[in-house]
Amino acid sequence: MRVLVTGGAGFVGANLVSYLIDHGHEVRILDDLSAGSRPEWWGNRSKRPQVVEGHVEDAASARRATRGMDAVVHLAAKPGVADSVAHPEQDFRSNVLGTFTVLDGARRAGVRTFVFASSGAVLAGATPPLREDMAPAPQSPYGASKLYGEGLVAASDVFGITGVSLRFANVYGPLSAHKGSVIAQFLKRVLAGRPLLIYGTGRQTRDFLFVEDVCTAVERALGAKRKGVYHLGTGVETSVNELVRAVQKVSGTKGQVDRQPARPADAARSFVDLSAARRALKWSPRVDLEEGLRRTLEWMRSSAGRGP
Template identity: 35%
Template sequence: MKRILVTGGAGFIGSHAVDAFIQDGYEVLVIDDLSSGSDANLNPKARFECTSIDSARAAETLRAFRPEAIFHYAAQIDVRKSAADPVLDAQLNIINSLRLLELGLNNGLAYFAFASSGGAIYGEPQSGPQDETHPERPCSPYGVAKLSIDKYLASFHHYRGLKSCSMRFSNVYGPRQNGKGEAGVVALMIGQGLKGQPLRVNGKGEQTRDFVYVKDLARAARLILRHQPQGVLNLGTGIETSIAQLAHILQERFAVPPGISHAPAIHGEQFRSVLDSTLAKKVIDWEPVTRLGHGLQETTDWFSSLAPAAPRPQKHIRVSQ
């Protein structure tokens, strides 16, 4: 394969995948409307079309490019927005994905990789870490939409012979993550730390997450393209870190005032999430290699480079995991 289309390739996770594909010598087309991504994330060697994936312009560009593989990262990613407007979420995350699939199949597509979700699909663990056989019990419209595309891809393989991989991520963090609004907790806390503010934790902070570094996922994308597995793959670390633990690690990094600013717990928030990625190791020879301390160091360094006049001194993170 030579021609790869990456939707959301100016976004947080997609842009790192684009960098990996460019490094491997692929011809890459990025389609992104920059609603949450940034042109600063774009690899200059990739072709770029600034438009939404459901536009006539995107369809025309895809027909001309005729991608052999599509990595689909573009999505509405806010769980709360999906609950507030499930119809819009379904339009953006289900209907647009199906249109992309149909358009690709009509124009030479041979492989499709989808940015899915582990925690949002499996729900609270019956046992942990959760592997691909764990019951699928999404609680949010966002999780339902992700699971829907996973199932559609299975049916497209059965009826139309399209090979595909549903990449079920755990909680992703790293450089280029959006630190504004309803973003990942790591980016939000780093933004607070750069302002010298106490780090905010919802509830007691006992809820746990499986934090996977974005560059490890870019390496996973590279391996998925190379091996072209069929089906669902979990991509996480298998390690649970509580939100309170995360806050304490970052407190040391930013030397912010001691203590944590506790906000009310979020109703319906998932308490635990941790993924078993044994299958990914077996199928594509992938496993995460970035320890949390190192990944947080690189992430805070990146955010600091955008705001060099941080009001408080910073320390190197010393945490092993």
């Protein structure tokens, strides 16, 4: 397939681009390179993606990037809940207007499949396991922007586009050095010999999903015959305290822990019910937390944090 990956220079995008190229797809990227670094990490790969540098909310860039594509994976976004509260207008531009503009480009270009990176933030405050039949209730501009995207993507069958929204759990893995997420932070601190930082009791839980498992799910979604919304995760509920122990085991350190007051918007518990994704996409995650942490740490050690 000829696949446009927006946000292809970011964490999930950079992993996905390699994955799709290795699986025989032709890949183009649309990214404004506002997060991470320039994609030098593609290094000596024989097949490289074509890079269109531009904003997703810019109609000319979106049209140029979607032209000739069979499918779009729309990842480009300002990803933080806290950032969206601090800068809602930026969230609107990139995440709402950006999603509209890329989908509009896809419609004009006759693209058949559109895969959208959504988030559990559309269900903020819901009691887990998170399921697709729960009523959405975003509590941040970020969550609201993802809900808008899901709606638009679901409605795009009126244009002959099959739209699939994937609500990623907490994704981690290589090429994440620029991320502020808990696993990226913990591993960077372990390597720097600094204490791990826990906000609150550490009993808050998350569902940690290795990025390679996201890539396999996206590839399945590219072959979807009908539209849908699916939670992607492992279904395993892991507390931050358990994560600390796993990081200590994998890194062979008995690192110190610093405790800070809980952050106000932090969900107490989160994990997903992945039965719909299993059924409809024939997808299951394969990498458990320990293996995923080991592979991420290995990348961080070998690259010293290079890459997007």
